Structures are given as structure tokens and as C-alpha cells.
Amino acid sequence: MRMCHQVPVLAGSVTLATMGILTLFIQEPSSYGKHLRNTVPFLPARVAWFLQELPAFVVSVGMLAWQPRSLFGPPGNVLLGLFCIHYFHRTFIYSLLTKGRPFPALIFLRAVAFCIGNGVLQAYYLIYCAEYPEEWYTDVRFCFGVFLFVLGMGINIHSDHVLRQLRKSGEVTYKIPQGGLFTYVSGANYLGEIIEWMGYALAAWSVPALAFAFFSLCFLGMRAFSHHRFYLKMFKDYPKSRKALIPFIL
Numbered sequence: 001m002r003m004c005h006q007v008p009v010l011a012g013s014v015t016l017a018t019m020g021i022l023t024l025f026i027q028e029p030s031s032y033g034k035h036l037r038n039t040v041p042f043l044p045a046r047v048a049w050f051l052q053e054l055p056a057f058v059v060s061v062g063m064l065a066w067q068p069r070s071l072f073g074p075p076g077n078v079l080l081g082l083f084c085i086h087y088f089h090r091t092f093i094y095s096l097l098t099k100g101r102p103f104p105a106l107i108f109l110r111a112v113a114f115c116i117g118n119g120v121l122q123a124y125y126l127i128y129c130a131e132y133p134e135e136w137y138t139d140v141r142f143c144f145g146v147f148l149f150v151l152g153m154g155i156n157i158h159s160d161h162v163l164r165q166l167r168k169s170g171e172v173t174y175k176i177p178q179g180g181l182f183t184y185v186s187g188a189n190y191l192g193e194i195i196e197w198m199g200y201a202l203a204a205w206s207v208p209a210l211a212f213a214f215f216s217l218c219f220l221g222m223r224a225f226s227h228h229r230f231y232l233k234m235f236k237d238y239p240k241s242r243k244a245l246i247p248f249i250l
Helices: 006-026 045-066 075-097 105-129 134-138 140-164 188-204 207-234
Strands: 041-043
Touching: 006 105, 006 207, 041 045, 041 105, 045 075, 045 105, 075 105, 075 140, 075 188, 105 207, 134 140, 140 188, 188 207
Parallel strands: none
Antiparallel strands: none
16 A cells, blocks of 8 residues: 655655745856856766766666556556656766766765655655546646657757767867757757656646756756857857747747
């Protein structure tokens, strides 16, 4: 028999939403990548990305595998499977391909704590708390949400590929990204991940998923706007029609 404790679920969701609001209030992107400030690098980017994303994957896969029910039966299991797919890619594929700058210790530790906490929150809710009707697989929220998740992940992966191709081995100079959604926005990779988690929130139709999508919108949206300002400042020939995050609008 499943036992769902609502208080920690709500507390975790409120914490995520609050972190998103604070990100907007502070209005400064985290100090890594293009926005690395006067901090001492701690880990190479590939090592940092692998270690910080791994907990979310391990926690969610472990909780999914531990339960006695069929792994791909209830909708909650499928939704948690989507969450696992994202973090599998981030841990075992993206981290090995990235050409980013080294991470400061504090940013790395924050990312590890976030991935552990959010991984536990999402997995716990979907396994022990979520209750979906038998027809949820055909519900428009689930179907359209999964479509958005897949679309967003595809945009994110393609945009990351475009960014990696900008530099040859050993190069450290910045270049203007071209192609894909970078034709329209500076933060194409961030837009893809925001769409991804909005789709997840729609398909899951839950407070924890909504809180995570909101945090992603705030955190990644802020980085997209910071990247846009960075490009405008660095390149005099930067495309004037290109927006920061939303094509043709913002």
C-alpha cells in the first residue's frame, strides 16, 4: 500500500517556486560559462556536469526500479521515465560532449543539492502520491504534454550541438551561433529545455512538476536574457531581429 506524505511534497514544491522567484529578483545569472566571474575554477566542465546531474538520474531510476509494480504500467511510471531520459542524456551524453568552462565549487555544490532534492521530489510524488485515471494515456493533457516534452528535448539537444560546433578544439573565442532556433533567439537551448519541462508539467498535471517548470522558466529564462545582452555587447554585427527567448516577441 502506498503512503503519500503531502507536507514534504508541498514544502519541496514551494521551495522550487521560491527559488525561481528569487532568481528573477536577483537578476544575475549563476557564475558559470559565459558569466563566470572572479571565482576559482573547481572542476572541469565535463566532470562537473556528470557529477552534478548524476544524482537526479540515480535517485529517480532507483526509486522507479525499487517499487514492486510494473515499470511501464501506471502513467506516473511513464512520466518518471521521461524525467529519467532527460537526466540520462545530461549525465552520460551531454557531459561527455560539452566544451564549457570549468565550474566554481559553490555553483557545483548548489547544482548537486538541487538535482538530489528535485529528483527525490519528482520521483516520490509520481510513485507514492500521483493518482491518474485509467484513461489518462488518452487525455489531451498527457498527449500534448508528452509531445511538448519530446519537442523541447529535441530543440535542446540540437541547439547544444550547434553551440559545440562553434569552436574547434583548443579555441576559446566566442562566436555568433547560427542555425536552428538560434536564427530567432539567443537562448535556443534554454527555450528547448523550458518547453520540455512545461510539457512534463502538463502531462504530469501536478504541483511538483509545475513548480519545477516554473523554476526552469525563471532560471533558464534569466540565462537566456543574460546571453542575449552578452552577445549584443560583444558583437556589433549581432542580428538585430534576434530575440532573447521567444521568437519575434521577447
